[in-house]
Amino acid sequence: MFSTAISYVDWVSGSLTQHCQKVVGLRCTNPTYNDFSCVGVQSIRTLSATLLCLATLTINGCSSGPLLGIVEPTKETVESTTVAAYAKSTFGLYDITTFDVYVDDDIIHVIAGGKVSAKDKQVKLRYTRSEDGGRNWLAPVTLGDFPTTIASRGNDIQLAAKGNHLLAVWQTKGELPGMGPMVSAYSEDYGFTWKQSANPAANNAGDQSHIDLIADRHGHFHAVWLEDPEENGYQSLRYARSVDWGKHWGLAATLDDSTCSCCWNSFALSPENELNILYRDMKPRDMSLLQSSDDGKTWRHVSTVGEFGWKFDGCPHVGGSLAYARHDNPAQLHSLVWTGTEGKSGLYHLSSKNNGANWSIPKKLGNTAIHGDIVALDSDNIVVLWDEMEPDGASIFYAKSKDGGTTWLTATRLTTASNAATHPRLIATGHGLLALWTEKPSKQPAQLAWQLLEK
Amino acid sequence: MPRRILIICHFILLCAVALPSHAEQGTLKPFIPGSYKQLEDSNANKPFMLVIWSITCSSCLKDMALLNKMHKANPNINMVMLATDDSSATEQIQQILAKNELSGIENWLFADENPQKLRYEIDPKWYGELPRTYFLNKKHDREGISGVLSQEDYEAFFKKILD
Numbered sequence: 001m002f003s004t005a006i007s008y009v010d011w012v013s014g015s016l017t018q019h020c021q022k023v024v025g026l027r028c029t030n031p032t033y034n035d036f037s038c039v040g041v042q043s044i045r046t047l048s049a050t051l052l053c054l055a056t057l058t059i060n061g062c063s064s065g066p067l068l069g070i071v072e073p074t075k076e077t078v079e080s081t082t083v084a085a086y087a088k089s090t091f092g093l094y095d096i097t098t099f100d101v102y103v104d105d106d107i108i109h110v111i112a113g114g115k116v117s118a119k120d121k122q123v124k125l126r127y128t129r130s131e132d133g134g135r136n137w138l139a140p141v142t143l144g145d146f147p148t149t150i151a152s153r154g155n156d157i158q159l160a161a162k163g164n165h166l167l168a169v170w171q172t173k174g175e176l177p178g179m180g181p182m183v184s185a186y187s188e189d190y191g192f193t194w195k196q197s198a199n200p201a202a203n204n205a206g207d208q209s210h211i212d213l214i215a216d217r218h219g220h221f222h223a224v225w226l227e228d229p230e231e232n233g234y235q236s237l238r239y240a241r242s243v244d245w246g247k248h249w250g251l252a253a254t255l256d257d258s259t260c261s262c263c264w265n266s267f268a269l270s271p272e273n274e275l276n277i278l279y280r281d282m283k284p285r286d287m288s289l290l291q292s293s294d295d296g297k298t299w300r301h302v303s304t305v306g307e308f309g310w311k312f313d314g315c316p317h318v319g320g321s322l323a324y325a326r327h328d329n330p331a332q333l334h335s336l337v338w339t340g341t342e343g344k345s346g347l348y349h350l351s352s353k354n355n356g357a358n359w360s361i362p363k364k365l366g367n368t369a370i371h372g373d374i375v376a377l378d379s380d381n382i383v384v385l386w387d388e389m390e391p392d393g394a395s396i397f398y399a400k401s402k403d404g405g406t407t408w409l410t411a412t413r414l415t416t417a418s419n420a421a422t423h424p425r426l427i428a429t430g431h432g433l434l435a436l437w438t439e440k441p442s443k444q445p446a447q448l449a450w451q452l453l454e455k
Numbered sequence: 456m457p458r459r460i461l462i463i464c465h466f467i468l469l470c471a472v473a474l475p476s477h478a479e480q481g482t483l484k485p486f487i488p489g490s491y492k493q494l495e496d497s498n499a500n501k502p503f504m505l506v507i508w509s510i511t512c513s514s515c516l517k518d519m520a521l522l523n524k525m526h527k528a529n530p531n532i533n534m535v536m537l538a539t540d541d542s543s544a545t546e547q548i549q550q551i552l553a554k555n556e557l558s559g560i561e562n563w564l565f566a567d568e569n570p571q572k573l574r575y576e577i578d579p580k581w582y583g584e585l586p587r588t589y590f591l592n593k594k595h596d597r598e599g600i601s602g603v604l605s606q607e608d609y610e611a612f613f614k615k616i617l618d
Binding site for chain 1: 511513515570571572584585601
């Protein structure tokens with residue numbers, strides 16, 4: 001047994017930005033952080049935390065008051081010129097090119113990748129976590145010498161966690177440009193040390209991309225990805241399960257032998273421990289929902305989420321998101337999907353009352369929204385986050401519904417278009433909501449940005 | 456002396472072999488705010504086709520051979536290509552263009568820190584799906600199509616913009 005000091009540093013505060021006059025301030029706090037008890041292969045470790053400077057934002061809202069009821073918001077519903085302050089960081093790297101966020105037992109885990117210097121071609125990975133909803137973060141841990149990643153926004157590195165066990169999977173370089181196999185790394189000590197593990201795929205042949213990971217209630221890790229063994233652009237949806245925290249994987253299964261080749265896949269776990277996969281199908285290019293009730297042994301196609309009938313032979317580079325309405329209504333499922341159907345292009349919310357079997361009429365969000373994420377706090381309170389095209393770039397907006405998605409309150413702007421913010425993620429913990437995204441303001445490297453949102 | 460002549464001849468021969476392959480690399484013009492207007496200006500009173508693609512778009516890569524064929528078969532249509540990747544992908548882009556014998560045409564590469572702004576400038580109604588092809592007639596009335604096109608599609612659009 002030994003003690004390790006965990007440093008909580010002011011790497012966040014150093015890069016805080018202020019866009020709003022109503023920001024009250026930044027202060028350093030010294031809250032008690034949990035000691036960790038970890039039963040690992042080697043020994044029991046107790047980690048005691050030495051807390052250093054912590055950045056806490058107190059934000060006085062800059063958004064306007066809520067307005068009820070929009071199906072297809074007009075421009076006015078998302079127009080807002082001021083944004084609240086938010087935090088951003090490069091994790092000590094030169095820039096951030098990819099990241100993922102995962103919540104387990106109210107702990108927010110984040111993994112991010114970027115170059116160490118401007119001229120560096122290799123991408124390094126760093127891990128951090130927050131136990132208070134994103135207010136304070138552990139000093140980033142550098143993952144060792146693993147094969148570099150070619151992950152980028154939309155084809156991001158992936159992370160899953162269950163207790164002290166963490167698993168990260170990413171795409172590395174292959175023989176052909178932009179293609180390559182997956183690489184997997186696991187940690188058994190809350191992310192302090194990492195070891196390479198087996199590729200979830202049967203081998204390293206061809207292109208293995210657009211990965212998602214999830215840990216179920218039993219601690220089994222599940223991986224889904226797109227695979228193109230022949231590297232000829234014809235992708236299939238593959239799945240594998242690990243019952244030893246991601247060290248080894250069962251035989252990979254093909255869930256769909258013809259899918260869109262460039263859109264991210266999304267897992268969701270139901271309150272009944274059912275696995276769901278949302279992915280973009282081939283013909284038509286709408287989003288399909290697969291479900292497994294037996295720990296990934298068998299899968300069935302449940303429905304099409306948003307039957308737009310989009311006929312398209314190309315790369316949208318946009319997947320979807322799924323969220324259960326938690327325990328007060330275990331069969332209620334919410335989704336965000338994007339379609340490029342002529343005359344209907346945009347991001348849509350849909351809900352299901354019967355565990356994905358049937359879906360509501362799609363409701364468009366924003367004006368030119370693309371990439372979105374969704375959280376269902378309960379049956380009624382839904383929050384969505386998206387990026388939206390504007391003349392000066394893309395901006396992040398979020399909106400709330402208090403009636404299960406029937407109507408939406410006025411969307412609130414989180415960023416200005418000139419910051420080129422993209423691919424936002426939204427997570428909920430007992431501490432609140434946290435929005436994360438990457439952005440690249442002019443003459444600055446790309447950074448990870450985040451903001452706490454009121455529930 | 457004969458030895459020196461032999462060396463010079465050898466050098467000339469090497470250059471003759473090396474130059475075409477170097478030329479195959481082609482030039483990637485930096486696409487920045489204002490570049491779309493520049494493209495229109497440089498093609499004033501002429502029809503042209505703009506093909507937007509990326510190395511991360513497998514459908515785009517599958518489309519390259521047909522693009523090459525259409526380019527060769529329609530020299531009267533100026534074909535311009537624009538990659539939406541960033542400068543770190545320059546080598547890969549050039550490899551792909553060279554492999555598909557498309558290095559010789561006018562090629563551009565996104566070169567602004569804010570790619571979304573560039574996309575919006577090209578077309579506010581385009582969400583970034585690829586490939587994206589614009590056919591412009593000599594008045595520069597244009598039609599934007601997302602997705603892979605067939606030979607019949609190209610021929611139909613060429614006919615339209617040449618009329």
